[in-house]
Amino acid sequence: MNKEKFLSEVSRSIRSTEARKLVEVELNNHLKQSIEALKKQGLNDEEAEQKAVLRMGSPILLGQKMDRLHRPKVDWKMIGLFLFIVVLGMVPIFVFESEHTAMAFLQKFIVTFIGIAFAAVLMFFDYQKLQKLGIGWFIIGWGIISFALISGNMVHGSVTLVLGPFSTDISITLPLFLLGWARIFRNEKMKMYMVVILYLVTSYLIILTPNLFVFGMFTIITGVMLWGSHFEKRKVIWSYIISLVIGASIPLYVWFTSGIKEYQLTRLLAYLHSEKYADSSGYHYVKIKELRDGTGWFWQSLPESGLMLPESTTDFVFISLSYTLGWTFAVVLGGTLLLLICRMLIVVKTVRDGYGKLLVIGALSLFAFQVVFNLGMSLGLFPIMSVSLPFISYGNMQVLLNAGLIGLVLSVYRKKDLIRSKTL
Structure with a gap:
């Protein structure tokens, strides 16, 4: 033969x-x-x-x-955790809605279905094709932020984009920067000073919006992915510190030159001394503490006056559900989200392709940051910011964004035995 x-x-x-x-x-x-x-x-x-x-x-x-x-691999464990969290995302509708439960369920169902379909499409998509655009992902992200600065609306002190039935802040650009960093950090010809310049230019545009939470997420994504790149670790540490100092000095310079706004100072003081500002910016901190103290292990009826907590279905959905359904439900919900994060960590260790590994690292850091910050905020560990809990909080764009992250990780896992590449 x-x-x-x-x-x-x-x-x-x-x-x-x-x-x-x-x-x-x-x-x-x-x-x-x-x-x-x-x-x-x-x-x-x-x-x-x-x-x-x-x-x-x-x-x-x-x-x-x-x-x-x-053969292509399917991570059934991650898919199972993903679908279970999606199902839990329906719970707030039946807990907090009364008059418009059917309409709210239908809207949530449609968005969730689109999110699942989006994740499925990405899972079967060849993620290697994404690296062809390279720095173009940054250019697209910069364009979206610039468009938001020109035509966006100011909501709660930061720019918000309205795109038809969807409204979102500039956090939608974070996956774009994630894709850009993954390609850039795989380019061995890329110099560290070029990475620093990209970071500072992007940080400056984000701070102009101004959205400090997105700036924080972008900074963490950059640092985590940079640590997982081919750059020497000593250079990574020093470059990251220098970039962070310079990046953080931008909002400080703006505050000192134009003066810190009264509401910004009040928010800071409310976090440090919530009781003194219980009638203004400290109200949320006081109310969250009351809900935590009044939470039992099992279900309890809502008070006749309601929870009296704004954003109880968005930013504060975890503590709101905990109060209503008990710490038992909170442990199941938080534990499932943390298990999904752990599953992503396992995928990072099994992927041999350098570009795919960086994509999973970036998706993991972005997803984990949302979960950890929202849970910490609900438990009184972190200051209150506009941070949704993935798949649980109301919001169409956050469902699609996080479904895309899951689909991206599943795509990398699916081809982990089909691509030969040097391990990072």
Whole structure:
């Protein structure tokens, strides 16, 4: 049997087209090396080829083995956790809605269905194609922020974009910067000073909105992905510190030159001394503390006056559900979200492709930051900011954004045994 017929027989047993191409390349290279070694031993071309093929064994058995090793993978554990959280995301409708439960459920169902479909499409999408745009992802992100600065509306002190039935802040640009960083940090020709410039330019635009939470998320994403890149760790630490100092000095400079606004100072003091500002910015802190203290382990009826907590279905949905359904439900909800984060960590360790690994690291940091900050905010550990709890809080764009992150991780996991690349 010659080499071409052998490879054809092996390929017939491999169901995945992607895996078939990978195996053909690997076996072809292996056979070439074996043939060259046999020719050096004195065999002619035909004899060397036949003997090399014979050493490979049965093509059918080899094809079946390669099919098991290289078939696309589906992370059913992550999918299960994702779908379970999506189901839990329906709970606030039945707890807090009364007059418009059916309409709210329908709207949530449609958005959730779109989010699941979006994650499924991304899972089967070849994520390697995303790196072709490179720094173009930054340019698109900068364009969105610039458009928001020109035509957006100011809501709670930061710019908000209204896109048809959807309204969102500039956090929608974070996945774009994530994709850009993943490609940039895989480019060994990229110098550290260029990374610093990209970080500072983007940070400046974000601060102009001004949205300090998005600035914080962008900074953390950059730092975590940079740490997972090929750059020397000492350079990473010093460059990150310098960039952070310079980036943080921008809002400080604005405050000192134009003067810190009264509501900004009040918010800061309310976090430090909430009781003194219970009638203004400290109201949320006081009310959240009352809800925490009044929460039992199981369900309890809502008071006739309601929770009296604004954003009880968005930013403060965790503590609102905890008060109503008890700490038992809170442990299940928080535990499921943390399990999903742990699952992403496991995926990071199993992915060999450097670009894919960086994508998962970025998605993990963005998703985990939202979860940890929202839970910490509800438990009184962090200052109150506009941070939604993924898939649980009301909000169309946050569902789509986080579903996209899950789909991206599933896409990388699916091809983790189909792509040969140097590990970071």
